[in-house]
Amino acid sequence: MGENVVVSNMERESGKPVAVVAVVTEPRFTQRYREYLQRQKLFDTQHRVEKMPDGSVALPVLGETLPEQHLQELRNRVAPGSPCMLTQLPDPIPSKRAQGCSPAQKLCLEVSRWVEGRGVKWSAELEADLPRSWQRHGNLLLLSEDCFQAKQWKNLGPELWETVALALGVQRLAKRGRVSPDGTRTPAVTLLLGDHGWVEHVDNGIRYKFDVTQCMFSFGNITEKLRVASLSCAGEVLVDLYAGIGYFTLPFLVHAGAAFVHACEWNPHAVVALRNNLEINGVADRCQIHFGDNRKLKLSNIADRVILGLIPSSEEGWPIACQVLRQDAGGILHIHQNVESFPGKNLQALGVSKIEKEHWLYPQQITTNQWKNGATRDSRGKMLSPATKPEWQRWAESAETRIATLLQQVHGKPWKTQILHIQPVKSYAPHVDHIVLDLECCPCPSVG
Numbered sequence: 394m395g396e397n398v399v400v401s402n403m404e405r406e407s408g409k410p411v412a413v414v415a416v417v418t419e420p421r422f423t424q425r426y427r428e429y430l431q432r433q434k435l436f437d438t439q440h441r442v443e444k445m446p447d448g449s450v451a452l453p454v455l456g457e458t459l460p461e462q463h464l465q466e467l468r469n470r471v472a473p474g475s476p477c478m479l480t481q482l483p484d485p486i487p488s489k490r491a492q493g494c495s496p497a498q499k500l501c502l503e504v505s506r507w508v509e510g511r512g513v514k515w516s517a518e519l520e521a522d523l524p525r526s527w528q529r530h531g532n533l534l535l536l537s538e539d540c541f542q543a544k545q546w547k548n549l550g551p552e553l554w555e556t557v558a559l560a561l562g563v564q565r566l567a568k569r570g571r572v573s574p575d576g577t578r579t580p581a582v583t584l585l586l587g588d589h590g591w592v593e594h595v596d597n598g599i600r601y602k603f604d605v606t607q608c609m610f611s612f613g614n615i616t617e618k619l620r621v622a623s624l625s626c627a628g629e630v631l632v633d634l635y636a637g638i639g640y641f642t643l644p645f646l647v648h649a650g651a652a653f654v655h656a657c658e659w660n661p662h663a664v665v666a667l668r669n670n671l672e673i674n675g676v677a678d679r680c681q682i683h684f685g686d687n688r689k690l691k692l693s694n695i696a697d698r699v700i701l702g703l704i705p706s707s708e709e710g711w712p713i714a715c716q717v718l719r720q721d722a723g724g725i726l727h728i729h730q731n732v733e734s735f736p737g738k739n740l741q742a743l744g745v746s747k748i749e750k751e752h753w754l755y756p757q758q759i760t761t762n763q764w765k766n767g768a769t770r771d772s773r774g775k776m777l778s779p780a781t782k783p784e785w786q787r788w789a790e791s792a793e794t795r796i797a798t799l800l801q802q803v804h805g806k807p808w809k810t811q812i813l814h815i816q817p818v819k820s821y822a823p824h825v826d827h828i829v830l831d832l833e834c835c836p837c838p839s840v841g
Contacts, residue, residue: 412481412482412483412484412485413437413440413453413454413481413482413485414453414454414456414457414458414459414479414480414481414482414595415443415451415452415453415454415479415480415481415482415485416430416451416452416454416459416464416467416477416478416479417445417449417450417451417452417476417477417478417479417480418449418450418452418467418472418475418476418477419449419450419475419476420444420448420449420450422471422472422475423442423450423452425471425472426452426467426471426472426475427442427452429466429467429471430452430454433463434455435454435455435456435459435463436452436453436454436455437453437454437455438488438490439453439487439488439490440453440482440485440486440487440488441453441485441486441487441488443482443485443486445480449476451480451482453482453485456531456532457531457593457594457595458479458595459479464477464479481595496560496561497523497524497525499560499561500523500524500557500560500561501520501523502560503556503557503559503560504523504553504556504557504560505519505520507552507553507556508549511549513545513549518543519543519545519546522540522541522542522543522546523540523541524536524537524540524541525537525540527561528612529563530592530594530605530610531592531593531594532563532564532565533563533564533565533566533567533587533590533592533605534558534561534563534565534566534567535567535568535569535582535605536566536567536568536569536585537568537569538568538569538570540568541568551585551586554566554585554586555586557586558586564586564587565584565586565587565590566584566585566586566587567582567583567584567585567587567590567605567606568582568583568585569581569582570582570583582605582606582607583606584606589604590604590605590606590607591603591604591605592604592605594610596615596618597615597618597619597622597644597648598647598648599643599644599647599648599674600670600673600674601638601639601640601643601666601670602638602666602669602670602673603638603663603666603670604662604666607660607662607663608637608638608660608662608663608666609637610638611640613818613819613827614640614818614819614827616818616819617641617816617818617829618640618641618644619644620816621641621644621645621649621700621727622644622645622647622648622649623648623649624645624649625649625650626645626649626650626651626652626697626698627650627651627652628650628652629651629652629697629698630651630652630653630654630655630695630696630697631645631651631653631654631655631696631697631698631699631700632654632655632657632692632695632696632698632699632700632714632717633645633654633655633656633657633699633700633702634657634687634690634699634700634701634702634703634707634710634713634714635657635658635687635700635701635702635703635707635710636656636657636658636663636667636682637658637660637663637667637702638663638666638667638670639656639666639667639670639671640702641700641702641727642654642656642667642671642680642700643670643671643674643676645698645700646671646674646676646679646680647674647676651679651698652679653679653680653681654679654680654681655680655681655683655692655695655696655717656680656681656682656683657682657683657685657687657690658682658683658684659684659685659686659687661684664682664684667682668682687710687713688709688710688712688713690713690716690717692716692717693716693717694717694718694719694720695717695719696717696718696719696724697719697722697724697725698724698725698726698727699714699717699718699724699725699726699727700727701714701726701727701728701729702727702729703729704729704730704731704827705730705731706730706731707728707729707730711728711795711796711799712799712803714726714728714796715796715799715800715802715803715804715834716803718800718834720804720836721836722835722836723808723833723834723835723836724833724834725813725831725832725833725834726796726830726831726832726834727829727830727831728792728829728830728832729818729827729828729829730788730792730827730828730829730830731821731825731826731827731828732782732784732785732788732825732826732828733784733824733825734782734783734784734785734824734825734826735784735824782826785815785817785826785828786815788828788830789812789815789830789832790812792830792832793810793811793812793830793832796810796832796834797809797810797834800834800836804836806836806837806839807836807837808834808835808836808837809834809835809836809837810832810833810834810835811832811833811835812830812831812832813831813832813833814830814831815828815829815830815831816828816829816830816831
């Protein structure tokens with residue numbers, strides 16, 4: 394399953410909120426809206442009411458959305474005739490109340506009190522073992538794997554998790570372990586408090602539901618999801634070789650206007666979530682799910698685009714990607730990859746020949762077609778600047794050459810490839826970057 398990888402009410406690793414849902418109305422209705430939301434226990438006291446650029450007012454609310462019944466109540470009864478809509482505040486301002494004590498400080502205070510109440514001496518070791526990072530999934534908090542490891546915690550029972558949940562304002566708790574190396578990228582997540590791990594996120598108007606104990610969700614690839622959502626794919630058929638819960642399948646269907654997507658996935662839990670997400674977003678009639686190993690996919694000669702959203706590398710899927718491209722017109726591959734960079738090392742140390750040193754930015758290969766000034770064009774002809782890191786460009790050129798060879802092997806005739814764009818998604822380690830290569834592939838015209 395591709396890790397693909399921001400949503401309302403999520404939190405950064407530091408615990409600081411990144412985006413919250415808010416109700417927007419005119420300033421004269423602010424007080425009535427606030428009083429209603431407070432009575433319903435929906436008003437978010439951790440963030441300030443904000444004035445929007447157009448003069449309207451946004452009142453932050455709890456949760457990942459506000460049910461339609463409350464929106465209708467606000468419009469029709471609380472303030473009849475008032476404009477009322479939902480938005481997301483990408484950089485919410487903490488309220489004065491929230492600024493007094495950080496979530497981590499509150500957690501330490503509440504847990505230390507509870508522990509000492511159980512007759513256990515609070516120590517620097519226990520304090521250092523408290524979580525410093527987490528992800529908020531609605532009313533479920535996912536803790537990092539490097540916390541609550543000391544032996545003392547094991548004797549304190551399930552009430553410990555209730556105390557932690559109360560301190561952090563959630564109802565369910567889970568703790569992540571290491572991702573399973575079974576190929577399905579199943580997360581080793583243990584549910585500590587609560588009866589299920591199903592959560593919902595909203596990204597760019599798209600709803601994603603999944604079980605955090607069975608499927609991964611990456612907050613870091615929101616920029617790539619927004620980018621593909623902005624593409625114009627009207628009338629196109631896509632193949633998503635690593636669909637997961639619909640990370641890229643859904644933006645292509647909902648926003649980019651793709652006519653149809655063939656979504657491949659072999660994690661059965663992700664398939665359940667994907668099927669549900671297609672339904673709740675109203676696009677199930679434009680997608681077919683192919684469950685199982687995509688290397689055995691029977692499709693061919695069908696795709697205008699192929700998404701290869703698996704990291705650290707999707708190379709095992711390249712032959713199938715070539716197979717499914719349309720033989721008459723070709724198409725575009727969106728290839729994800731983790732690329733290492735080596736500061737301070739010269740190109741020769743990385744195995745680059747003297748000739749490649751001179752021409753590595755702009756190769757003159759028969760099967761490639763880059764622009765003379767080093768810039769490239771995207772699918773709509775827009776000029777793009779060269780990659781910011783040499784390693785990205787060199788990996789892209791290597792992938793381009795490999796794909797051109799595969800295309801000739803698969804289709805029995807030469808194809809022309811062209812690097813359209815290299816998009817950084819996020820950084821992992823100091824010298825590892827997740828990037829996406831947009832590669833255009835077209836069959837060469839027959840001679841004679």
